[in-house]
Amino acid sequence: MIKIYNTLSGKVDEFKPIKDGEVSMYVCGPTVYNYIHIGNARPAIFFDTVRRYFEYRGYKVKYVQNFTDVDDKMIKRANEEGVNLKAIADKYIKAYFEDTSKVNLKEEGMIRPKATEHIGDMIEIIQNLIEKGHAYEADGDVYFDVESYKEKYGALSKQNIDDLQSGARIEVADIKKSPLDFALWKKAKEGEPSWDSPWGKGRPGWHIECSAMSHRYLGDTFDIHGGGQDLIFPHHENEIAQSKCSCGGEFARYWMHNGYININGEKMSKSGTFMLLRQVLEQFEGRVIRLFVLGAHYRKPMEFSNYELNQAKSSLERIENALVRAKNILANEAVENGNDCVELAEVLKTSSEKFIAGMDDDFNTAQGLGAIFELVKELNKALDSEKLSVLGKENVQKTVDYIVNIMEEVLGVKLKLDNEVGNLTSELVEFILELRREARAEKNWGMSDKIRDRLAEMGIKIKDGKDKTTWSM
Numbered sequence: 001m002i003k004i005y006n007t008l009s010g011k012v013d014e015f016k017p018i019k020d021g022e023v024s025m026y027v028c029g030p031t032v033y034n035y036i037h038i039g040n041a042r043p044a045i046f047f048d049t050v051r052r053y054f055e056y057r058g059y060k061v062k063y064v065q066n067f068t069d070v071d072d073k074m075i076k077r078a079n080e081e082g083v084n085l086k087a088i089a090d091k092y093i094k095a096y097f098e099d100t101s102k103v104n105l106k107e108e109g110m111i112r113p114k115a116t117e118h119i120g121d122m123i124e125i126i127q128n129l130i131e132k133g134h135a136y137e138a139d140g141d142v143y144f145d146v147e148s149y150k151e152k153y154g155a156l157s158k159q160n161i162d163d164l165q166s167g168a169r170i171e172v173a174d175i176k177k178s179p180l181d182f183a184l185w186k187k188a189k190e191g192e193p194s195w196d197s198p199w200g201k202g203r204p205g206w207h208i209e210c211s212a213m214s215h216r217y218l219g220d221t222f223d224i225h226g227g228g229q230d231l232i233f234p235h236h237e238n239e240i241a242q243s244k245c246s247c248g249g250e251f252a253r254y255w256m257h258n259g260y261i262n263i264n265g266e267k268m269s270k271s272g273t274f275m276l277l278r279q280v281l282e283q284f285e286g287r288v289i290r291l292f293v294l295g296a297h298y299r300k301p302m303e304f305s306n307y308e309l310n311q312a313k314s315s316l317e318r319i320e321n322a323l324v325r326a327k328n329i330l331a332n333e334a335v336e337n338g339n340d341c342v343e344l345a346e347v348l349k350t351s352s353e354k355f356i357a358g359m360d361d362d363f364n365t366a367q368g369l370g371a372i373f374e375l376v377k378e379l380n381k382a383l384d385s386e387k388l389s390v391l392g393k394e395n396v397q398k399t400v401d402y403i404v405n406i407m408e409e410v411l412g413v414k415l416k417l418d419n420e421v422g423n424l425t426s427e428l429v430e431f432i433l434e435l436r437r438e439a440r441a442e443k444n445w446g447m448s449d450k451i452r453d454r455l456a457e458m459g460i461k462i463k464d465g466k467d468k469t470t471w472s473m
């Protein structure tokens with residue numbers, strides 16, 4: 001049974017989909033006015049993993065993530081670069097796919113609508129809101145009337161409307177009825193892109209975009225709405241108000257929000273240090289970045305640094321080295337009286353249960369990965385014996401297949417198992433061990449120890465057995 005921490009209920013809820021065996025989810029996508037930064041990569045990677053895990057558990061997933069291709073930041077950037085809005089959107093959407101393809105997002109079956117392709121849907125919702133008395137026109141703008149949704153407004157962000165009202169800034173020239181009212185439609189300004197509407201030329205407000213696109217693809221009520229914690233207020237609060245007042249359904253039933261990424265202990269947007277995903281990709285492979293993101297629980301803040309990424313890199317290498325080692329040993333013939341790897345088979349069972357328990361518990365990827373590392377450790381132990389029986393080979397193969405499937409298909413972390421470097425490393429280590437055997441045969445203990453110590457410094461542990469020396473990384 002999958003449980004989800006639901007921002008709306010403020011607790012961990014059992015996940016009960018609207019339709020048995022199906023999951024509908026909407027995640028707020030990027031505003032395409034710049035290359036995406038590592039803070040945008042976190043929800044992209046995390047929610048992709050949520051989708052993959054639901055599929056692993058047998059659900060059919062309908063996943064929508066939008067592109068915001070019209071808003072103030074977009075218009076500003078278009079003016080700066082001296083091109084039109086569409087040119088900016090096209091450029092950064094292309095860049096988005098270039099960057100995210102390296103962190104292995106599953107694009108198959110994904111719905112990625114653009115806001116500008118749904119202006120008609122937005123106008124329809126706004127008209128509906130005006131008719132129902134939840135919105136009003138003021139000099140070519142249209143505003144949502146928060147007072148008309150007074151009882152429920154603030155339910156997601158756990159804020160009280162009176163507190164919000166007293167804290168809101170009142171501008172002298174404000175044409176809004178209340179400072180909390182937010183724009184659904186903005187009257188066109190000189191030199192801005194605009195669309196025709198019943199209220200004259202203009203463009204949509206940001207919040208209405210997500211209400212329109214989620215409604216178009218997922219209907220009045222759907223299962224999960226996701227995004228970063230910074231979107232809870234006002235964006236998601238306003239989405240709820242608009243959607244519930246216009247469509248009358250439940251809107252999203254489970255609200256999931258991922259934590260921030262900190263650089264030098266400070267929230268990235270606050271410190272002003274934006275680390276672009278493509279900058280990080282110059283130094284680290286996408287699969288390392290992916291493992292780094294999944295290494296922490298999604299609701300917790302994450303510290304971003306080269307140190308953390310190097311940690312993820314060596315964790316990944318640990319998995320790959322064990323698998324390459326297994327592959328080499330599996331190539332040998334089975335021997336009678338070889339190791340049956342019975343303990344490995346047991347750990348495979350308990351680890352796969354632990355993986356599911358962790359992931360079922362609000363997608364605790366850190367716990368899930370912990371179970372995989374336990375299994376890798378046991379695999380290395382089993383491989384130390386080198387000589388495997390028929391059963392032993394079977395158990396090692398099953399373990400290898402399981403680890404590869406979880407890492408690649410469920411967690412989306414591609415492994416390099418046929419890579420020449422991995423194979424070369426093991427061949428080199430074998431060769432060095434051969435030289436060491438010769439040194440020992442000549443009773444050159446100084447050389448033998450020197451080789452052992454130098455390998456240990458490189459993270460390669462060797463173990464002298466009765467008739468063979470084994471190694472692990």
Ligand SMILES: [Zn+2]
Pocket residue numbers: 027028029210235
């Ligand atoms: Zn949104």
